[in-house]
Amino acid sequence: MAFKITDQCVNCGACEGDCPTGAISEQNDARVIDADKCISCGSCAASCPAEAIIEE
DSSP states (O other), X not given: OOEEEOTTOOOOOHHXXXXXXXXXXXXXXXXXXXXXTOOXXXXXXXXXXXXXXXXX
């Protein structure tokens, strides 16, 4: 997985809607990326208003 959601996440959900593979979901009041579904396209990072998604 090339992307990670950091603690800066404000749980707005913008990234989840932009993910073409549905790899992002909400768990315990935070967004998480499913490594098995992520294709490392970067759509989530580009849509994050808090800049909380970084490339690992």
